[in-house]
Amino acid sequence: MNAEALNAPSPLDWQALHDLNGKVAGVFKSLAIDKRRLPASQLTKRGIPAYVAEWVLESVVPGQGELSTEEATKVRDWAARVIPGPGEQNIIKHRLAQGQTVKVLTPLQAEVRLKKGKEPERVAQLSLLGIGDAYIADALLEDYPDLLRHGMWGVVELGSLQDGVAVLSFKPMQASVNLKLYKEARRQFSLHEWRALLLTSLGFDPEAFTEWQQTLLLCRLLPLVQKNMHLMELAPKGTGKSFTFENISPKVRLISGGNISPAVLFVNNANGQWGLLARFSVVVLDEVQTARFEKPEEIVGGLKGYLANGKLTRGGLHETASDCGFVILANISLDDQQRPLRELLVEELPAFLQETAFLDRIRALLPGWQLPKLSSKLLVGPDSALTMGLKSDFFGDALIALRDDLEAESYAARNVHLAGDKPYRRNEESVRAIAAGLMKIQFPHGELSPLDFHRYCVKPALQLRQLIWDQLYTLDSEYRQYEHGIRVQ
Missing domain, CATH: 2.40.50 (OB fold (Dihydrolipoamide Acetyltransferase, E2P))
Structure with missing residues (x-):
């Protein structure tokens, strides 16, 4: 990614974003919410995620616009009665x-x-x-x-x-999702309007990010819309790597530090209880360097098998299939130019997660160091132009519902073929999967030009897979028999 592309401004100016509020409210009606209402309610300070807090707001003080003082008092009184505090x-x-x-x-x-x-x-x-x-x-x-x-x-x-x-x-707390209506709603928006709406729905102010940074933020949604989408994000502390995952859906499980065992991830052989990878749509390991892994060799062995074929097993006693996405979030050190300090990006991961057979099964590496550190200026606030977004519970369920829509996979299979004398099969599979996921996120209605597909789906897919491929190319000479640069025909 060259400097010009990295620094290209947000495609919509303040006025265009401001004018979009009316369209969002008109198209999505009761499924849209003013994202300024949530911070003003202070509900998330009680330890509940955004998708629950917005449901509370609509149940207790339904309405549009900023949260009034009376509404804020009413919702806080309700929360004091119904949401248990840590000492209660x-x-x-x-x-x-x-x-x-x-x-x-x-x-x-x-x-x-x-x-x-x-x-x-x-x-x-x-x-x-x-x-x-x-x-x-x-x-x-x-x-x-x-x-x-x-x-x-x-x-x-x-x-x-x-x-x-x-x-x-x-x-x-339930949201009913009509995928047909969601796709139909997409037809009412231009691509850049839709991207701005998605970012606002996540709580971000789209005007605060360049076009490429917006794409990276949307790439965090890939494991929600794609079955068995496994990815890694590397970034310095404070970039909000976990922000999206902890606020998007109850079907996403975030693990921050603590003990991680084969029983927790796969299956407890003592009682047959299936682990997190069998029960959730996405499992996210946050702060992976601070986690304590019990039996790391067994964990990475089980993960290699699962990431390759979607089957969960442990010691042959139990076996099941799962389409859960697996995400690793890790911190890396940067130099004074805010670029990775080490040429080998995965060098700061626990040693057992640097195995090439494991890394090869990770579809994409998100360069989180290219995103700014998370601050209130980057989030929807009083001065934001676009404040209307989709309710988090509806939005999360809509994204997960797109997993079963296979039109994008078919489109990517027909239109993505790697170039070169000897392309690597997993690279082609990964680029197709990422491109299909980005198509679902940005073009859920399936209507796009070949040029848009290449620019907004294939190009980012090539870059995210190339970062994984660079690690493999550096770590293991076996991979050097294949093309180094990943290109499409």
């Missing part, structure tokens, strides 16, 4: 012990425990309350099967029984 676990348990009914906004996860010679036991876990064995009715699990997969956010009504706590009712 024992107070809630005390109220339950006294026979009171308690309503809380919390993630709810359920599991069925099978024991030989005993009736199946259905239990619910409420992590915010420190409750791991609440009773839950079979009817709730029938109505909301996602409780058994990755859990759901919602308002839970709890009551006390003689021998424990029970979930009495559950009002889930």
Whole structure:
């Protein structure tokens, strides 16, 4: 990426972005929200992600425009009653012990425990309350099967029984996605208007980024729209690598540091409980240098198999298929020109993650060092021109729904062929997958010119895969029998 392309300004000026507010509100109606309302509510300070906080806003104080003082007070009063604070676990348990009914906004996860010679036991876990064995009715699990997969956010009504706590009712946070309407809505916008809308929906101010930086931010969405899209982002601290993933969807699981074991990722052989890669659409390892990996050789061995064929297994005892995307976020050091200090970009990763057989299965490397450090100036605020975006819960579900739309894959397969005497097969597969993903993100309606496909889908795909290929080319002479520069015919 040359300096001119890196520094090309945002394609839409302030007035064009400002005028876009009316179109967004008119086309998406109740599915759009003024993104200034969320920071003013201070809901995220209570430890809930944006996709939940915006649902709360629409439930408690529906409306458009900036959040008024009265609305802010109303939503904070509601939050104080319903969203448990970090020090309120024992107070809630005390109220339950006294026979009171308690309503809380919390993630709810359920599991069925099978024991030989005993009736199946259905239990619910409420992590915010420190409750791991609440009773839950079979009817709730029938109505909301996602409780058994990755859990759901919602308002839970709890009551006390003689021998424990029970979930009495559950009002889930749900957004209904009509992909046909989403695609039809795209036809109402130009490409640059649509890109600006996507960025605003993520909470970013599109005017604060160059066109290439906007593309990099949109590339973070690739694992949501593409099955088995595995990528890595390297950047210095403070660039907001995890910002998108922690606020986009309950089907995305972010792991920041802590202990990571084969049982957590793959399957617990002791009880047959499937791990995160089987239960979520995207799993993100954040701050990978600070994580503590138990049995790293087993983890990287399992990952190599999973990233190659989408099958999860551990020791041959259990096996299942998954389309979960796997994302690694890691910090790197920069020089005084804000470029990577080391020629080998992956050198600062844990040694077992530098294996070429593992890196080869990562589709793309995002150069996060080309993005500015995250600050309030980069986010939607009082001075932003475009403040209307898609509600986070609807937006996240729409992106994940695009995984099952295979038109972009077919288009990429027909139109992406690597040039050269000896192109490498995984490079071609990766470029096609990235290009198809960028087509889904930017052209979900499938209407684009060959020129647009090349500029906005293929070109970035080549650059992101080239960064992975450069690592492989440097680390292992086996790869040097193939073309070094990745080009298309």
